[in-house]
Amino acid sequence: MSRQTRRLERRSERQARQVGNTPRPTRARVSRTPVKVGGGSSFPLQQLAIGAAIVLIVGLIVFAYIQSTKKTDSTPAWIKAELDSSESLPGTYVQPNPGPDGNLCTNITCAGSMDDRNHVTTPISICTADQLQANDIGTCYNSNPPTSGNHNPQPAAFKIYDNPVPRENLVHSMEHGGVIVWYNTDNQDVINQLKSVVQSELDRRKQVVMSKYTEMEPDTIALTAWTRLDKFSVGDFNKDRVKTFIEKLNKHFNPENF
Numbered sequence: 001m002s003r004q005t006r007r008l009e010r011r012s013e014r015q016a017r018q019v020g021n022t023p024r025p026t027r028a029r030v031s032r033t034p035v036k037v038g039g040g041s042s043f044p045l046q047q048l049a050i051g052a053a054i055v056l057i058v059g060l061i062v063f064a065y066i067q068s069t070k071k072t073d074s075t076p077a078w079i080k081a082e083l084d085s086s087e088s089l090p091g092t093y094v095q096p097n098p099g100p101d102g103n104l105c106t107n108i109t110c111a112g113s114m115d116d117r118n119h120v121t122t123p124i125s126i127c128t129a130d131q132l133q134a135n136d137i138g139t140c141y142n143s144n145p146p147t148s149g150n151h152n153p154q155p156a157a158f159k160i161y162d163n164p165v166p167r168e169n170l171v172h173s174m175e176h177g178g179v180i181v182w183y184n185t186d187n188q189d190v191i192n193q194l195k196s197v198v199q200s201e202l203d204r205r206k207q208v209v210m211s212k213y214t215e216m217e218p219d220t221i222a223l224t225a226w227t228r229l230d231k232f233s234v235g236d237f238n239k240d241r242v243k244t245f246i247e248k249l250n251k252h253f254n255p256e257n258f
Contacts, residue, residue: 078255079105082148082227089252090245091223091230097149100138117175117255119153124168126215144216145182146171147224158207160195165211173209174226177254179246182213182222185234194221197242206250207258226253 085093098104099115127140141149146167155172156165170180181198183191198210216222222231223245230245251258 076255078253081253084227084252089228090241090248091225091228094143094147094227094229096227097142097146098138099150102138115150116148118150119172120150120168121152123166124150141167141171143224143229145180145213145222145224145229147174147229148227151175156209156211158202158209160198160202160210161212164213165209167213167215170209170211173207174224174253176207176256176258177251178207178209178225179249180222180224181208181210181242181246182216182224183210183220184212184214184216185219185221187219187234190221190234190237193237193239194242197239197246201243201246201250206246208246208250225249228252 082096096104097116099118101115104116105114124146125140126144126146127137127142131137131140132142141147149171150168151171152166152168153172154169155176155178156169158173158178170182174180181194183194185191194210198208201208213222216231219234220231221234221237221242222229223242224230225245228245228249230241232241
């Protein structure tokens with residue numbers, strides 16, 4: 001065999017081994033557009049923070065301005081109650097007793113003595129017609145039964161009494177926000193109905209005292225709170241009248257927060 005023939009055979013063998021080993025064609029890469037997480041444009045956080053800060057600052061300025069221009073009423077609630085002559089409240093308004101110096105304490109500092117609500121151990125009389133006419137009421141009670149003024153150091157407990165309680169002690173109970181039910185009658189049916197109303201209010205934690213009081217007209221009932229009086233005959237008695245007075249004026253005047 002000639003040299004040329006052997007060379008041709010080797011070439012044929014090499015070509016035969018390369019069959020089936022043809023390289024795969026290279027795929028073209030597809031460019032991808034980045035996807036934004038959240039599906040929308042990003043929030044302008046810095047702009048939002050700046051806007052919120054501006055709103056806060058403006059709000060603080062407006063609040064400070066309103067506070068600086070708002071008129072404040074420094075009059076305590078108990079003085080407002082003492083001077084409240086509103087006809088919307090039960091009973092009749094009776095001016096507060098000014099005490100011996102004739103000057104009512106009408107400011108929060110109460111400059112001078114508190115002699116319009118002072119503690120005394122001596123009995124206090126009811127003002128005469130002449131004293132009332134002259135407005136000379138500093139040392140006597142200007143209504144019967146009384147509705148304000150100096151009083152005994154010991155207040156009467158909030159309860160129903162079977163025996164009369166001194167009026168000076170009852171005035172002290174009124175200073176503690178209480179309502180007093182006074183009666184001068186022997187009509188047991190009316191007395192029992194009064195007791196029923198008062199006990200019901202006591203059970204509801206209302207501050208009420210019930211006492212017999214023979215120093216007013218016979219067959220009379222009186223309801224008092226500080227500077228308020230509702231006085232009527234036994235024939236005009238009804239439970240709702242008593243109940244309304246108690247519920248409207250319980251703690252209406254309460255300078256010592258009882």
